[in-house]
Amino acid sequence: MTDMSAILDDIASAMAQETGRGRVADYIPELGKVDPGHFGIAVVSADGSMASAGDAALPFSIQSVSKVFTLALALGQQGDKCWTRVGREPSGDPFNSIVQLEADDGIPRNPLINAGAIVVSDILLAERSVDEAVEAILGFVRRAAGDEGIGVDAAVASSERDTGFRNRALAHFMRAAGNLHHDPEETLAVYFRQCAIAMSCEQLARAGRMFAFAGHTAPGSAELITPARARRVNSLMLTCGHYDGSGEFAFEVGLPGKSGVGGGILAVAPGKASIAVWSPGLNAVGNSKLGTMALEMLARETGWSVFGGL
Amino acid sequence: MTDMSAILDDIASAMAQETGRGRVADYIPELGKVDPGHFGIAVVSADGSMASAGDAALPFSIQSVSKVFTLALALGQQGDKCWTRVGREPSGDPFNSIVQLEADDGIPRNPLINAGAIVVSDILLAERSVDEAVEAILGFVRRAAGDEGIGVDAAVASSERDTGFRNRALAHFMRAAGNLHHDPEETLAVYFRQCAIAMSCEQLARAGRMFAFAGHTAPGSAELITPARARRVNSLMLTCGHYDGSGEFAFEVGLPGKSGVGGGILAVAPGKASIAVWSPGLNAVGNSKLGTMALEMLARETGWSVFGGL
């Protein structure tokens, strides 16, 4: 797809010239080692074609982007029952806030903040061991991406486990409120490993096709999730996908998306494209700085904003 | 447009059979007098045609739906300078919460909660008297709707003024923080009167065309606002338009929208339609109960969700 390749090359060139690249997350030591100079972008269009630019084939830690995959998987297994344990409203709080949990008796506001994603991991542990739950998640992501090579970065997972005190606070708090059904350390073992899944932009864009194309990974393929579920995950990405910067992202980019502190963002133009972008430096609210800028450029060039064309 | 008329008739019939209609807001006494039995819906499609059903020609108090019009007007006058005085993030708090204001030094989270809309009214008072500001708002809404007959319901405005202690608390709090530039009672005089604007579903759907059609009120007409501004107001409606039920509305309906405690909702299908619905009974989070259900049905029938087709 020539046009898209040209657009992505332009974007990559523009990004290469940016000097303020944000700050690489270092509260997980292993993430702090990543070179801030990277930038990659990949787009799968409705006809199934892939275009990419920059470091689009280099794997990175998807971190919180994993939350949309575990959510889709949990909804497939337990359906609307999930919504008794986690809400669907934006939180207006930083990603790891515990205040909201106290106000709402241990029910996280939505599944895309840490507390909510930990509940989703707990749901996926039902009748499974930790290893089986992690395998189920990996299996789902591999199927979505059509790529058996996707795996967990063990060094990152171990780094998360060693430093994840704030997530432990969230987990124990929810356990005290009765909203975690397993030993918090087991639930967190799943959560830390799902966050440490490593993928390239190309792999991530492919894995996101189900959200962009009404549950399908390719034209004519079988549904991986139902169209209604794809729409609903998209709505959550738009309202809650970027923590306390969700409103800003909707305002400037206008696409459902989910960011991770590894610097990756998955964005979805429903019916049109699945997009993955990666650059490790973060902005003030914890989302990839160049990644967000690149998506603004792409939305402007393509008119893909869900809020209206050019 | 035969098809749309048929769809709306079906919806109106279904709504007529609903027994649980929610509770009419009565904290503004004048609103409490409205018959909960009403239901109306109106849709203006991309070709400019209007379809409607039920009490679509009956005027009601638009209340907080006015916030999208004052926002569009203020952005037209002061542009991005507005964003120094009001944020763009969902609030995760009820519509009249004052907690967030204290945490954020008097800067409301977004322009679609009461505190934010009061700031917008204050912006519109710049170099205007109260009467002039109200006239400017009415003039803008009339132009948008193409209807000079739209006005303020004086009895409702006076009822709001007599009972608006919570809004006074918000206004004085922001004045103390330096984020209101006029006497709070003057700013509130504008705010109470804009909330008391009375419109029918048909008038409201016409007034919303600029958001649905990239700033235009009709095919080929001049821009009333820029396409970028229309997109941005739409994004705010989607993330913040229904107070603490915004996530739920995005999840179930999938369209930008703004509700008011009078029971009206303006919804926007970008590029496709401007929709107004009205039924006075409210659900637990303060949005029209039947209005929300009707929009869910409409989105299901038309596949207009911005998050993906059928």
Add this chain to the structure above:
Amino acid sequence: MTDMSAILDDIASAMAQETGRGRVADYIPELGKVDPGHFGIAVVSADGSMASAGDAALPFSIQSVSKVFTLALALGQQGDKCWTRVGREPSGDPFNSIVQLEADDGIPRNPLINAGAIVVSDILLAERSVDEAVEAILGFVRRAAGDEGIGVDAAVASSERDTGFRNRALAHFMRAAGNLHHDPEETLAVYFRQCAIAMSCEQLARAGRMFAFAGHTAPGSAELITPARARRVNSLMLTCGHYDGSGEFAFEVGLPGKSGVGGGILAVAPGKASIAVWSPGLNAVGNSKLGTMALEMLARETGWSVFGGL
């Protein structure tokens, strides 16, 4: 009383040498004009004798110290019924916080923070005009001090009224919650004027005798308030008298006390002395800096801490 005079002279000398005197409150412009160099202290002992040092005869704006007098007066008029409208717990919030009010449905945590004192003013307005309520307060304070010369500083009262937006926010918020029974502007008219009462340290120490001496203003005089009421006001002063510095004051001084942003503090050594101190510069939590230091010295010298002797 020779010994006490010597102690107070020592304290005044020590304070005269202090260079860091804190910051004079200037959010009420009239208060901002006061010379930060002032320091006065006065002590009435159990035998009725008065000792003083420094600017002890100079009147200053008692501001929030007035809250203990209006509380004592309101308890005398309505008794324990007052406690249905205001709590008795420390607040853990700054003096003018509105967050707590929202969490507790408009019931202030205690009568010594602004919101609580505004409720007390509202209680004193029952069956009285604003002027009558202010006269009742002045009459009570004059009787307590045995001094008919005590009055309201009109310039300060007017300065408070012109700038009291935060207090207006509190008042309107409580009116919305049904916990103010009069027009908020009338209640605030009482409140602003009581805060603007001007007294010298000597007058204030005399007015505080009823708290120190089980309700009596002098040995053998009639009770102005009951002993139980004196004890209870003392307990509130100890737990809540210094806003977010109440714990610190109890820890360092060990006496019930109430501070005002005018730089005055009334402190009570039950059964032993009524103490008033004044220095306009405030510390980080809004209490008189030198005043607090002077009371620490006095408590150390006398062993008057309620928490145990030397």
Add this chain to the structure above:
Amino acid sequence: MTDMSAILDDIASAMAQETGRGRVADYIPELGKVDPGHFGIAVVSADGSMASAGDAALPFSIQSVSKVFTLALALGQQGDKCWTRVGREPSGDPFNSIVQLEADDGIPRNPLINAGAIVVSDILLAERSVDEAVEAILGFVRRAAGDEGIGVDAAVASSERDTGFRNRALAHFMRAAGNLHHDPEETLAVYFRQCAIAMSCEQLARAGRMFAFAGHTAPGSAELITPARARRVNSLMLTCGHYDGSGEFAFEVGLPGKSGVGGGILAVAPGKASIAVWSPGLNAVGNSKLGTMALEMLARETGWSVFGGL
């Protein structure tokens, strides 16, 4: 001491006739097994004499009363350095609230709420193993009580450990904020065991003598803590000793005190008496219901309120 014995007998008789005895804490299962019918009271007067009534010789779980002993011990070891890690202000929040911790970057408001006491346990772990820290605490309490028979109830300790998810949340949160210096599970191991110390009213009243008598356990004995430290622990007990009922306790009883969910309360009449009371049923804010009533009676009979005599 005849008089005191008579007073205590009267109180015990009155309490025996109370039918509403509150609710025994059952979130720690082992505590839920205690018979709510118990009531005991013991008073050590300034001359060293002991009087008691009811079940004053029966051991119970002192729970949070342990916090004043660990605080006194930690202050003895690290002095004012402790105050860099824990505040001295009342919290205005329930005993196990995590909201305040988030607002204050992991610094608990005071050492008598759970979070603050966990920090104190962490301080006591410095250069000690868990067993050594527990032994140091027990040694201090035994010395204070003059009773080598005091120990930890292993069943209660184990019950706390199995169910202490909320305390784990607090601990991990503070670890994330850098305010815990050891593995949270180790710090909690100390904390859970100190809470499970079992003492009778007579033992507890003896252990509290150092707070009542300026650091001494008996007339003429050596100081166990300095007089200044005794005063300061007393001030913290008065402002913060009963969670969100601290103001109420000061108002009604007027003595420094510390309650535990086991139903015990230690109260201090500085210079006059050390008092222990026990009854397992709790009131709405989590303090012993009959224990509080008994202390109100005792304060009324004796005029011991620190806020003024009869």
